Amino acid sequence: MARTALSGRLGDRPRWRTGEVVDRHAESATATTLVLHVPEWPGHLAGQHIDVRLTAEDGYRAHRSYSVASAPDGERVELTVQRVPGGEVSPYLVDELLTGDFVEIRGPVGGWFVWRPEQGEPVLLVAGGSGLAPLMSMIRTRDAAGSRVPFRLLYSVRDPEARLYATELRKGSPGLDTAYVYTRTAPENWPRPPGRLTAEDLVRNGWPPDFAPACYVCGPTGFVERAAAALVLLGHPPERIRTERFGPSGG
Amino acid sequence: MPIVSRGFHGRRPTDDRKLPPGQFETFDFPVLSAGPTPRVAQEDWELDVTTEDGARHSWDWAAFTALPMETPTVDLHCVTRWSKFGTEWQGVSLDVLLGDVETAAEFALVHAYGGYTTNLPLEDLLDGQAWIVHRYDGEDLAPEHGGPARLLVPHLYLWKSAKWVRRIELRLDDEPGFWESAGYHDYGDPWREQRYQGD
Numbered sequence: 406m407a408r409t410a411l412s413g414r415l416g417d418r419p420r421w422r423t424g425e426v427v428d429r430h431a432e433s434a435t436a437t438t439l440v441l442h443v444p445e446w447p448g449h450l451a452g453q454h455i456d457v458r459l460t461a462e463d464g465y466r467a468h469r470s471y472s473v474a475s476a477p478d479g480e481r482v483e484l485t486v487q488r489v490p491g492g493e494v495s496p497y498l499v500d501e502l503l504t505g506d507f508v509e510i511r512g513p514v515g516g517w518f519v520w521r522p523e524q525g526e527p528v529l530l531v532a533g534g535s536g537l538a539p540l541m542s543m544i545r546t547r548d549a550a551g552s553r554v555p556f557r558l559l560y561s562v563r564d565p566e567a568r569l570y571a572t573e574l575r576k577g578s579p580g581l582d583t584a585y586v587y588t589r590t591a592p593e594n595w596p597r598p599p600g601r602l603t604a605e606d607l608v609r610n611g612w613p614p615d616f617a618p619a620c621y622v623c624g625p626t627g628f629v630e631r632a633a634a635a636l637v638l639l640g641h642p643p644e645r646i647r648t649e650r651f652g653p654s655g656g
Numbered sequence: 657m658p659i660v661s662r663g664f665h666g667r668r669p670t671d672d673r674k675l676p677p678g679q680f681e682t683f684d685f686p687v688l689s690a691g692p693t694p695r696v697a698q699e700d701w702e703l704d705v706t707t708e709d710g711a712r713h714s715w716d717w718a719a720f721t722a723l724p725m726e727t728p729t730v731d732l733h734c735v736t737r738w739s740k741f742g743t744e745w746q747g748v749s750l751d752v753l754l755g756d757v758e759t760a761a762e763f764a765l766v767h768a769y770g771g772y773t774t775n776l777p778l779e780d781l782l783d784g785q786a787w788i789v790h791r792y793d794g795e796d797l798a799p800e801h802g803g804p805a806r807l808l809v810p811h812l813y814l815w816k817s818a819k820w821v822r823r824i825e826l827r828l829d830d831e832p833g834f835w836e837s838a839g840y841h842d843y844g845d846p847w848r849e850q851r852y853q854g855d
Contacts, residue, residue: 516838633692
């Protein structure tokens with residue numbers, strides 16, 4: 406990881422803003438997308454996240470971080486929240502926060518796990534479960550920019566019902582190849598037996614190291630460890646592999 | 657004027673342990689790194705301390721593990737908002753490693769295998785506040801948690817506790833490290849919630 410000069414915007418002190426939920430829709434059996442309208446939103450880069458703050462009536466507060474799933478689009482910010490059973494925050498966001506409600510957010514945050522349309526090299530996105538959210542922002546940002554940079558997405562997910570953004574990915578876009586790895590249950594007649602992501606999946610659906618792709622890997626810790634280690638073994642230099650590991654979120 | 661999240665009750669910590677502002681308690685041990693986990697064998701591991709005059713103090717694994725050990729039990733606070741109480745480590749105090757080093761430096765830039773860097777005032781590494789640890793919870797430190805050995809500076813956010821520590825560069829001037837160049841706070845005190853530049 407060489408030191409990278411990053412744009413100055415991150416250095417501006419992020420402040421808490423109030424977003425209004427203007428739309429919400431189920432994204433899978435257990436995930437919901439919240440569409441927020443955030444007045445004076447400064448914009449974000451694909452891959453960045455925001456902090457969400459909830460305040461109870463007695464003043465108790467809980468904070469969590471969520472990746473922005475949408476491309477930069479004025480004052481509109483989309484988050485996809487995976488419901489963690491028994492969690493402190495995600496069940497509230499998924500079940501209780503309705504259209505017309507307000508939620509406090511701060512951001513955008515992060516300047517390392519980002520993709521900018523001016524990057525010309527091919528891109529490999531490796532997603533595990535809800536780790537797809539920031540990578541989806543990259544895909545959408547590429548589309549919005551009319552970019553022709555070749556993208557490959559390898560999406561590891563438990564079963565077909567758990568896929569996020571399934572319709573949008575089915576439609577696809579020119580120059581984006583999407584491949585699925587099912588870890589528990591695959592669709593009928595699926596050529597690959599269910600199981601965890603392997604180096605072979607990355608060879609079959611990634612880019613050769615000679616193409617010098619930028620690799621972005623996001624998902625639960627164990628998934629990211631395995632995928633990033635496999636990419637290194639396949640010859641991708643570590644400094645070209647950017648990772649974002651989901652900690653526990655305690656939901 | 658903060659808004660109240662109608663219908664949100666939340667969960668408070670169940671005992672009297674204090675969480676820094678904006679943190680929540682976790683019971684597992686998450687891994688957060690910016691890239692793949694470097695794999696460094698103990699026999700290939702080396703720790704250097706360098707000074708502003710170009711002096712170099714080095715320890716290989718055998719020399720390091722022959723030093724007097726301490727077993728700190730500390731709370732960890734990660735800027736990604738999780739805190740973990742009562743973690744048990746074994747390692748060497750920086751007071752031991754830096755005891756014979758002659759320097760006028762006020763800052764340290766810590767370098768890790770894999771290229772990660774982080775900066776902190778030298779005084780935060782001294783007086784029983786920091787260790788180079790190689791064991792966690794009675795076991796050798798796993799690579800994903802920074803093994804063979806990592807820096808442990810528990811009174812600052814965890815990104816200052818560089819995993820896979822390779823070199824401590826003592827400097828007269830402050831040079832921002834990896835996350836500090838990317839918008840994170842130069843000092844990173846969890847109790848003052850110094851997460852990002854300007855906090």
